[in-house]
Amino acid sequence: xxxxxxxxxxxxxxxxxxxxxxxxxxxxxxxxxxxxxxxxxxxxxxxxxxxxxxxxxxxxxxxxxxxxxxxxxxxxxxxxxxxxxxxxxxxxxxxxxxxxxxxxxxxxxxxxxxxxxxxxxxxxxxxxxxxxxxxxxxxxxxxxxxxxxxxxxxxxxxxxxxxxxxxxxxxxxxxxxxxxxxxxxxxxxxxxxxxxxxxxxxxxxxxxxxxxxxxxxxxxxxxxxxxxxxxxxxxxxxxxxxxxxxxxxxxxxxxxxxxxxxxxxxxxxxxxxxxxxxxxxxxxxxxxxxxxxxxxxxxxxxxxxxxxxxxxx
Amino acid sequence: xxxxxxxxxxxxxxxxxxxxxxxxxxxxxxxxxxxxxxxxxxxxxxxxxxxxxxxxxxxxxxxxxxxxxxxxxxxxxxxxxxxxxxxxxxxxxxxxxxxxxxxxxxxxxxxxxxxxxxxxxxxxxxxxxxxxxxxxxxxxxxxxxxxxxxxxxxxxxxxxxxxxxxxxxxxxxxxxxxxxxxxxxxxxxxxxxxxxxxxxxxxxxxxxxxxxxxxxxxxxxxxxxxxxxxxxxxxxxxxxxxxxxxxxxxxxxxxxxxxxxxxxxxxxxxxxxxxxxxxxxxxxxxxxxxxxxxxxxxxxxxxxxxxxxxxxxxxxxxxxxxxxxxxxxxxxxxxxxxxxxxxxxxxxxxxxxxxxxxxxxxxxxxxxxxxxxxxxxxxxxxxxxxxxxxxxxxxxxxxxxxxxxxxxxxxxxxxxxxxxxxxxxxxxxxxxxxxxxxxxxxxxxxxxxxxxxxxxxxxxxxxxxxxxxxxxxxxxxxxxxxxxxxxxxxxxxxxxxxxxxxxxxxxxxxxxxxxxxxxxxxxxxxxxxxxxxxxxxxxxxxxxxxxxxxxxxxxxxxxxxxxxxxxxxxxxxxxxxxxxxxxxxxxxxxxxxxxxxxxxxxxxx
Numbered sequence: 078x079x080x081x082x083x084x085x086x087x088x089x090x091x092x093x094x095x096x097x098x099x100x101x102x103x104x105x106x107x108x109x110x111x112x113x114x115x116x117x118x119x120x121x122x123x124x125x126x127x128x129x130x131x132x133x134x135x136x137x138x139x140x141x142x143x144x145x146x147x148x149x150x151x152x153x154x155x156x157x158x159x160x161x162x163x164x165x166x167x168x169x170x171x172x173x174x175x176x177x178x179x180x181x182x183x184x185x186x187x188x189x190x191x192x193x194x195x196x197x198x199x200x201x202x203x204x205x206x207x208x209x210x211x212x213x214x215x216x217x218x219x220x221x222x223x224x225x226x227x228x229x230x231x232x233x234x235x236x237x238x239x240x241x242x243x244x245x246x247x248x249x250x251x252x253x254x255x256x257x258x259x260x261x262x263x264x265x266x267x268x269x270x271x272x273x274x275x276x277x278x279x280x281x282x283x284x285x286x287x288x289x290x291x292x293x294x295x296x297x298x299x300x301x302x303x304x305x306x307x308x309x310x311x312x313x314x315x316x317x318x319x320x321x322x323x324x325x326x327x328x329x330x331x332x333x334x335x336x337x338x339x340x341x342x343x344x345x346x347x348x349x350x351x352x353x354x355x356x357x358x359x360x361x362x363x364x365x366x367x368x369x370x371x372x373x374x375x376x377x378x379x380x381x382x383x384x385x386x387x388x389x390x
Numbered sequence: 391x392x393x394x395x396x397x398x399x400x401x402x403x404x405x406x407x408x409x410x411x412x413x414x415x416x417x418x419x420x421x422x423x424x425x426x427x428x429x430x431x432x433x434x435x436x437x438x439x440x441x442x443x444x445x446x447x448x449x450x451x452x453x454x455x456x457x458x459x460x461x462x463x464x465x466x467x468x469x470x471x472x473x474x475x476x477x478x479x480x481x482x483x484x485x486x487x488x489x490x491x492x493x494x495x496x497x498x499x500x501x502x503x504x505x506x507x508x509x510x511x512x513x514x515x516x517x518x519x520x521x522x523x524x525x526x527x528x529x530x531x532x533x534x535x536x537x538x539x540x541x542x543x544x545x546x547x548x549x550x551x552x553x554x555x556x557x558x559x560x561x562x563x564x565x566x567x568x569x570x571x572x573x574x575x576x577x578x579x580x581x582x583x584x585x586x587x588x589x590x591x592x593x594x595x596x597x598x599x600x601x602x603x604x605x606x607x608x609x610x611x612x613x614x615x616x617x618x619x620x621x622x623x624x625x626x627x628x629x630x631x632x633x634x635x636x637x638x639x640x641x642x643x644x645x646x647x648x649x650x651x652x653x654x655x656x657x658x659x660x661x662x663x664x665x666x667x668x669x670x671x672x673x674x675x676x677x678x679x680x681x682x683x684x685x686x687x688x689x690x691x692x693x694x695x696x697x698x699x700x701x702x703x704x705x706x707x708x709x710x711x712x713x714x715x716x717x718x719x720x721x722x723x724x725x726x727x728x729x730x731x732x733x734x735x736x737x738x739x740x741x742x743x744x745x746x747x748x749x750x751x752x753x754x755x756x757x758x759x760x761x762x763x764x765x766x767x768x769x770x771x772x773x774x775x776x777x778x779x780x781x782x783x784x785x786x787x788x789x790x791x792x793x794x795x796x797x798x799x800x801x802x803x804x805x806x807x808x809x810x811x812x813x814x815x816x817x818x819x820x821x822x823x824x825x826x827x828x829x830x831x832x833x834x835x836x837x838x839x840x841x842x843x844x845x846x847x848x849x850x851x852x853x854x855x856x857x858x859x860x861x862x863x864x865x866x867x868x869x870x871x872x873x874x875x876x877x878x879x880x881x882x883x884x885x886x887x888x889x890x891x892x893x894x895x896x897x898x899x900x901x902x903x904x905x906x907x908x909x910x911x912x913x914x915x916x917x918x919x920x921x922x923x924x925x926x927x928x929x930x931x932x933x934x935x936x937x938x939x940x941x942x943x944x945x946x947x948x949x950x951x952x953x954x955x956x957x958x959x960x961x962x963x964x965x966x967x968x969x970x971x972x973x974x975x976x977x978x979x980x981x982x983x984x985x986x987x988x989x990x991x992x993x994x995x
Contacts, residue, residue, distance in 0.1 A: 088521075095522040100531060104538055203683020210680065214669055218662030220614035222621060223654055226640060230650075234643070282681070288819040291775050295812035296834030296885060297803040310824050329529040333618045337640070347530055348622060351537025359534045366527035374525070386824060386869040 085378045089371040096367045101143045104356045109135025115354030155361040160353050165361040175244055175342035178258050179331040183266035190270045195277025200304055213271035221330045225264035225337045242339035261338045265330040269323050276319045280312040314381045321377035325370055412674050419670030425663040433484040442471040444478040444630040453646045463652055467642040472652055478630040483613045486547045490612035491605050493551025498558025506566025507589055524556040536624040543625045558604055565597045599675045603668050610664030617657050632657050694733055695783050702782040702795040720791030722893050722925045723749040728785035730767050742767050743949035754926040756936035759946035765929045769895045773812050774802040807838040811886035815898040817878035821870035827881050828866035838889040853884040876907035896928045912938050945969050
């Protein structure tokens with residue numbers, strides 16, 4: 078098991094380095110002068126551009142720049158903003174809780190709604206099953222941000238049940254935090270709920286049709302134990318994998334929905350930084366997201382390792 | 391955000407001929423196709439059908455309500471015609487869908503085919519590449535592309551296509567691996583067809599269905615995502631786009647909230663059309679399966695057959711008491727005039743057609759026939775373990791005089807394990823892979839008895855020892871994948887006999903085993919039967935097994951009994967032509983494989 082975990086961690090590190098290296102090249106390939114130009118007045122001379130590029134360290138070869146950045150990452154820093162000189166980590170640290178709140182709450186919503194929906198559609202059938210399949214088609218056709226617009230208009234602007242925009246940190250007030258986070262989370266989660274529930278239904282049905290379920294029944298084991306002990310247990314690895322893939326989708330959804338609710342999260346900062354040409358901030362955001370994705374995959378792999386006796390070593 | 395469609399297609403539907411004709415019968419699919427056709431035509435013809443240039447400003451018509459001026463759908467906050475901008479926006483949507491879907495498919499399908507077909511190094515390299523791609527935070531990369539590098543929308547969509555390709559890669563790779571191991575692909579390879587032609591002709595044909603479905607879902611997703619990016623204000627703000635219009639309308643909400651309707655509707659309709667089309671393809675290829683409720687089943691069976699069949703199939707609490715009366719001195723198992731049907735698409739097919747059989751205490755009865763003769767369905771009915779689609783049309787099944795048909799599941803389960811028990815055919819698939827052998831045995835024993843956990847464990851261990859497992863403690867703690875097929879079958883037999891049932895039903899108990907292990911398992915079953923004196927109903931297609939174990943044999947064909955009698959009589963003097971054919975088949979097999987000597991001696995007598 079330890080070897081398995083170590084191997085998964087190493088894989089995660091390699092993925093992190095590959096993705097950040099690729100994006101690094103993508104962001105810096107225009108050359109140092111071009112990047113420096115966005116921070117100088119329009120009439121700045123070529124010398125001024127070269128001077129600024131040099132002082133930002135942008136005239137060194139790209140691999141050297143990347144290794145320098147990577148070295149900083151391993152010492153716990155993400156460099157400094159070109160625009161303000163503020164450490165990137167400081168700039169991001171107030172934004173991260175906002176985006177993470179959105180992802181965590183929408184993930185929880187998804188689990189709380191999708192798992193019972195999928196399980197009952199598979200075991201009860203009939204109208205529940207038909208309803209789920211219809212719902213999954215409907216929400217698949219509605220983009221999350223469109224739903225977000227409708228929700229903010231109905232609950233925020235018209236009914237005024239919750240604040241339409243803005244963010245209250247959880248440390249200030251839990252209910253305040255929840256009231257600012259709940260609508261965007263619903264908007265992000267709803268599109269995925271029906272999809273995930275359909276997937277759970279599928280894996281539950283597969284397990285319920287398995288030979289061993291019939292054999293367990295032949296020994297007098299109750300339907301309750303078969304559904305909740307055996308079928309749920311065997312459908313769990315597939316469900317976990319689906320949920321972990323959804324986290325990536327939720328992150329993307331959060332970035333767009335933040336804008337509608339004017340939440341000061343990673344999406345807002347990376348759009349602003351991008352428009353200002355502040356590459357270190359954008360790269361820092363990419364690095365943070367890759368870390369989240371890698372950690373989610375790692376946790377999924379480890380949990381699946383525990384769940385699947387064949388992977389347990 | 392990359393578009394994840396990998397899990398949207400669950401299995402590998404093989405495309406049938408006339409699929410498009412079938413699709414055309416689905417009204418939803420036709421409607422979606424028409425909508426998409428209109429969108430494409432509008433996108434092509436847009437310069438000629440726009441009533442006004444999309445950038446033309448008429449200040450007088452700023453926020454003009456719909457249907458009040460020559461701006462039919464109204465004017466936006468800058469005084470531009472909404473209808474013209476809507477029409478202009480179709481082009482961006484169509485191009486986004488086209489670029490994203492074709493790039494994602496081109497990359498995903500190509501690499502998926504190579505990795506799945508050639509395997510080895512190709513597989514590991516491409517799996518690595520896609521593992522990296524799937525971890526890239528697509529939306530941030532796109533935002534950076536737009537803002538830092540100022541790329542055009544088509545290039546951004548192409549990038550998103552690359553980032554969406556892993557889902558397709560993984561699906562195509564899995565499908566290709568499955569098809570690659572099919573016999574007909576082997577045959578093509580042996581006959582000297584080049585790899586290129588095999589992939590092009592056979593593999594691609596087999597995976598065409600899922601790819602069409604994916605293309606539809608991807609295109610729908612592409613429209614939604616590209617509008618999302620435009621909504622964020624990325625891309626050229628001068629271009630009229632649906633996402634941009636949505637943003638304009640949103641910022642103008644307090645003045646003219648109705649402006650949200652038009653771009654929202656355009657976006658919703660176009661996306662929904664793709665999604666519905668994809669779903670229609672999936673339903674046609676894989677079959678839309680809705681698990682019917684108990685009430686729907688009742689109604690279906692009642693309309694196809696009658697109320698008695700409903701009661702016999704689903705159990706009827708009202709008549710259960712009457713049905714459950716016990717007859718003294720009855721046979722151990724008494725099946726009478728049993729008919730089992732299936733009703734796919736509401737057409738009745740009979741698989742077991744009015745058969746009657748008896749098993750007495752201590753008697754070993756063989757039920758013989760080739761696959762499809764209905765023998766397995768018969769024993770599943772006896773155990774109350776028929777697949778849920780099965781319909782018991784008529785007949786009676788009595789266990790020790792107690793009627794089982796119509797008895798609620800909960801009451802039947804009291805008889806399972808203690809009165810009747812089941813040994814399945816395929817040992818490994820009949821053990822729950824997530825639980826140890828021991829915990830599965832103990833769970834069964836504790837349901838059937840009132841034993842404590844410790845006593846149940848003792849009983850499980852001693853039963854494992856009794857069925858010939860040398861190290862019971864180790865097997866008890868093992869997971870199914872850690873033991874051999876022969877061991878697994880012994881463990882299943884242990885699960886069946888642990889609580890000393892009066893009747894053991896064995897469904898082809900040796901078919902899936904190695905020849906040497908077959909003989910050992912048959913010996914074990916014979917010994918156990920002699921030791922406990924239980925009745926045994928053994929299903930097989932192998933007369934060798936019958937000769938080895940049985941007192942009496944029943945021959946089934948296409949759901950009917952064609953011959954029955956004591957084993958020696960049927961072997962010496964088969965009455966029915968079908969029995970003779972089956973016996974002849976065994977004789978051939980015996981000569982070539984030199985089966986158990988006892989079988990040949992019986993045959994010779």
